C-alpha cells in the first residue's frame with residue numbers, strides 16, 4: 065500500500081546541508097497499523113509527508129496505493145490525497161476562520177455529497193472524538209487537545225483508505241488519547257484501513273501492530289531501537 | 293508567588309456560555325514546582341494564561357510576584373512579564389520570519405544587554421536544549437520537537453523568576469523530554485525558580501514536587517484526581 069525505495073531528503077541551507085532522510089526503504093501493506101518512532105529531528109514527519117505526497121524526496125521513489133507519486137503534478141496529488149488519504153498534522157493545520165464543523169467538512173467538499181449529507185458525516189466524525197458540543201467553535205475557541213481531535217476528525221471524515229497521523233495524542237490526556245486509539249483500532253481491524261502513526265508515546269505505540277524506528281534519517285531494521 | 297482568588301473565566305458565544313474556569317483558588321509559593329493536570333478542555337491553559345497576565349479573568353483576582361494583575365494595563369503587564377516570567381506556549385508561538393537564535397533572543401531585547409551578550413546568553417539557552425546546531429534555522433526548517441525546544445529555550449533565556457510551561461514535552465521523545473525535565477529540575481532546585489507546568493504526561497509530572505488536577509474548570513482539592 066505504501067512503499068518508499070531509496071528515498072532521501074536533503075535540505076540545502078546557506079551554511080550547510082541537512083540530511084533529513086537517508087536511503088529509506090519501507091514497505092507498508094494493506095491493513096497494517098504501523099507506529100513510527102524515533103528521536104526528535106530523526107525524520108519522522110518528513111517521511112510521513114513524502115508518503116502523503118505533501119513533499120517530494122531529493123532522490124528515490126514513493127509508491128502509494130499503486131500511484132507513483134513522483135510522476136504526479138501538485139493538483140493531481142491534491143486530488144489523489146483528497147480521495148484516498150487522511151492526514152493528521154503535528155501542528156493540526158486547522159483553518160482559523162472556519163468552525164470546527166466546517167474544518168471537518170473541508171475534505172468532504174470535493175466528494176460530490178449533498179450539503180446535508182456532508183454535515184451529517186462531519187458531525188459523526190465529531191461525535192466519534194467527543195466534540196459534537198464544540199462544532200461551532202473556531203480553533204481559537206478550543207483547547208489544544210480539542211484542536212488536535214478536530215484535526216483527527218477531519219482526517220477520518222472522508223473514510224479514507226490510508227490514515228497518516230503525526231503525533232495524534234501529543235496534546236491529549238490519557239482518557240482522550242485512549243478514545244482516539246480506540247477509533248484507530250476499529251478503523252484498522254474492522255474497516256481494514258491502513259494506518260501509519262508517528263508517535264513519541266509508547267502507550268500509543270502499543271495500540272499499533274508493529275513499531276519501526278528512525279534515527280538520524282535512517283530507518284532501523286525491524287526490531288532495532290535507537291541507542292540512547 | 294502566584295495566587296488566584298475566586299477566579300472564573302466564562303466565554304460568551306452566540307449560542308451558549310462556556311465556563312472555562314469556575315471559582316479557582318490556587319496558591320503557589322516561591323520555589324514550588326507544580327504539575328497541573330486534567331482532561332482535555334478542563335481549563336489548564338486558561339489558568340496558566342491568567343497567571344501570566346496574558347488573559348484576564350471574568351471575576352476574581354490574580355496576584356503574581358506581589359503584583360495585582362487586574363490593576364495593570366496591557367503594556368505594564370507586557371513589561372512585567374518580560375522581566376519576571378518565562379512562558380512556554382502549547383503551540384510554541386515562534387516568530388516564523390526569525391531564526392531560532394533570534395527567536396530565543398527576543399525577550400532579551402528589553403534587558404539592556406549588549407548585542408554580543410544577548411547572543412551569548414541566547415546561545416547558552418540553545419545549547420541547554422541541544423539545538424546550538426540549528427540556531428540559524430527558521431521555525432519552518434525545524435521539526436515539531438525542535439520548535440518546542442526553541443520555545444523552551446526562549447522562556448528560560450532571560451533567567452526569569454517564574455516559569456510557566458504548557459505541555460513542554462508533548463512533542464518530545466523520552467530522551468529529549470528527560471533533558472528538558474532535567475533543566476527544569478536544576479532551575480528549580482539549584483536556582484530557586486518557581487515552575488508551574490501543565491502536562492498530560494505522568495512521566496513529566498513525576499519531575500514536579502506536587503500535582504494538582506483541574507476538572508471541568510474546577511480545581512480539585514490536593515490529592516484528588518478526576519473521575520475517569
Ligand SMILES: Nc1ncnc2c1ncn2[C@@H]1O[C@H](COP(=O)(O)OP(=O)(O)OP(=O)(O)O)[C@@H](O)[C@H]1O
Pocket residue numbers: 198201204205206207208209210235236237303304305310311312330331332333334335336337338339382
Ligand atoms: N475563546 C474561547 N471561546 C470559547 N471557549 C473557549 C475559548 N478558549 C477556550 N475555550 C474553552 O474553554 C475550555 C478550556 O480550555 P483550555 O484551553 O484551558 O483547556 P486545557 O485544559 O488546556 O485543554 P488541553 O489539555 O486540551 O490543552 C475548553 O472547553 C475550550 O473549548
Ligand SMILES: Nc1ncnc2c1ncn2[C@@H]1O[C@H](COP(=O)(O)OP(=O)(O)OP(=O)(O)O)[C@@H](O)[C@H]1O
Pocket residue numbers: 075076077082083084102103104105106107108109110111154426429432433434435436437438463464465
Ligand atoms: N525546511 C527545512 N530546512 C532545513 N532543515 C529541515 C527542514 N525541515 C526539517 N528540517 C530538519 O530535518 C530533520 C527532520 O525533521 P522532521 O520534522 O522530519 O523530524 P521529526 O522526526 O518529525 O521530529 P519531531 O519528533 O521533533 O517532530 C530535522 O533535523 C529538521 O531540523
Ligand SMILES: [Mg+2]
Pocket residue numbers: 108109110154230435436437
Ligand atoms: Mg515531527
Ligand SMILES: [Mg+2]
Pocket residue numbers: 207208209336337338382458
Ligand atoms: Mg491546553
